Amino acid sequence: MIADRRGPPGARYFQEYVSPMGAYLRDVDGLYDGFAPSLYCHERDWLGADRTVTSNCKRIHGKQDCTAKSTCSWQEKTNACREKSQCKLCRWPTGNAVFRDHFECFVAPPFDEWFGFDALPPADDPGWGRRVVAETYAAVDRDALVDCGAADGELRVVVHVRLGDLLLPDLAANASATALTSISMRSQGGQLRNALRVVAELRARLPGRRVHALILSDSPPETVAATLEGLDVGIRVGGARRDGASHLVDGRTAGLENGFDVSFHGAGNPLVALHCMAAAGLLLGPEKCGDPWPTKKKKKGHPKKKKKGGHRRLWIKPVTGSGPNATLHRCSSMVLFARELSLRGVYRGLPVEPLDATAVDAGVEALLGSGALV
Numbered sequence: 001m002i003a004d005r006r007g008p009p010g011a012r013y014f015q016e017y018v019s020p021m022g023a024y025l026r027d028v029d030g031l032y033d034g035f036a037p038s039l040y041c042h043e044r045d046w047l048g049a050d051r052t053v054t055s056n057c058k059r060i061h062g063k064q065d066c067t068a069k070s071t072c073s074w075q076e077k078t079n080a081c082r083e084k085s086q087c088k089l090c091r092w093p094t095g096n097a098v099f100r101d102h103f104e105c106f107v108a109p110p111f112d113e114w115f116g117f118d119a120l121p122p123a124d125d126p127g128w129g130r131r132v133v134a135e136t137y138a139a140v141d142r143d144a145l146v147d148c149g150a151a152d153g154e155l156r157v158v159v160h161v162r163l164g165d166l167l168l169p170d171l172a173a174n175a176s177a178t179a180l181t182s183i184s185m186r187s188q189g190g191q192l193r194n195a196l197r198v199v200a201e202l203r204a205r206l207p208g209r210r211v212h213a214l215i216l217s218d219s220p221p222e223t224v225a226a227t228l229e230g231l232d233v234g235i236r237v238g239g240a241r242r243d244g245a246s247h248l249v250d251g252r253t254a255g256l257e258n259g260f261d262v263s264f265h266g267a268g269n270p271l272v273a274l275h276c277m278a279a280a281g282l283l284l285g286p287e288k289c290g291d292p293w294p295t296k297k298k299k300k301g302h303p304k305k306k307k308k309g310g311h312r313r314l315w316i317k318p319v320t321g322s323g324p325n326a327t328l329h330r331c332s333s334m335v336l337f338a339r340e341l342s343l344r345g346v347y348r349g350l351p352v353e354p355l356d357a358t359a360v361d362a363g364v365e366a367l368l369g370s371g372a373l374v
Helices: 002-006 063-068 095-102 111-115 132-138 177-205 221-226 270-278 333-341 357-370
Strands: 017-019 022-025 038-043 072-075 080-083 103-108 155-161 211-217 234-242 247-254 261-267 282-286 346-350
Touching: 022 103, 038 270, 095 103, 132 333, 155 177, 155 270, 177 211, 177 282, 177 346, 177 357, 211 221, 211 270, 221 234, 221 247, 261 270, 270 333, 282 333, 346 357
Parallel strands: 155 211, 155 282, 211 261, 282 346
Antiparallel strands: 017 022, 022 038, 038 103, 072 080, 234 247, 247 261
16 A cells, blocks of 8 residues: 555655644744754544534424434434534634644654655565565664663563543444443453563563563553453552653552563654554554464364355454443554564464463463564
């Protein structure tokens, strides 16, 4: 896709744009003295966008009358009229208000240079047969902007905890926002608990090498830590600091035999989160994103007959089950993108259900035995 969309040599893949959902502007004067950096913004209030109902729509009671009005539409879930989205930015009176109140903005390097896309070969070059995107990304020096909190020789383990876009009420037809929040918290909490156990086992297996645990999320550290409430592993959130590109918050595990420090890094800044995931030696995330944690081999028995006709469905419903047994199955595009940009990093997906000591030990042994974490 990158080869097809990038165009001829010298063309930019990332073009300037402004939309209700985000903005990317190059060479913005006045942000910093002496140079004009790029500016990246995403909407800070997207969860509440398009949920207002005007008084005119409220006064309409009939379904037919509602759909006949150009500014209103009938909502089957709520059995009520709702204002159609016609101008998301109209409630901000000026351009300054849009960028200060609607968007959350970050100073950013030019994206083509940041991703190494300016060094990619032409689309018809045979070099596209290798992992050229990951190679050009790895060749870019980003130390001046992002640290990711680990020194040379240390094993950086990144845990991705995704909460924000799992809270939308329209992910499942029969699930309320409160129910989805509960499912999301429980699912991410289970995966985070398993990730901390894996890190603890890696530290025990590699006593001569520092293992640095980094938690990246679209949510505040306190919210991430709250996903572990009621489980046998927890995180105590500590003090906050900054490195110029992102917010950093320290923490320490609780409930493990040998506790260790963790860092919450990159909150809010997607460039920082994406790069730290791509630069990780080991990336731990949801099981459904691929490369799952090894499971116990099933006993051989009579092979099941394959059903005739049709193909295996690759799409998974966002929510399966109901009540306390319901589980969310979503994979972050950030994780998928980070895996494509990673030249040597290893990804493992973790289940929600707890991994026992044997399963953790076997999986870590397989990781170390493969030489992937050298």
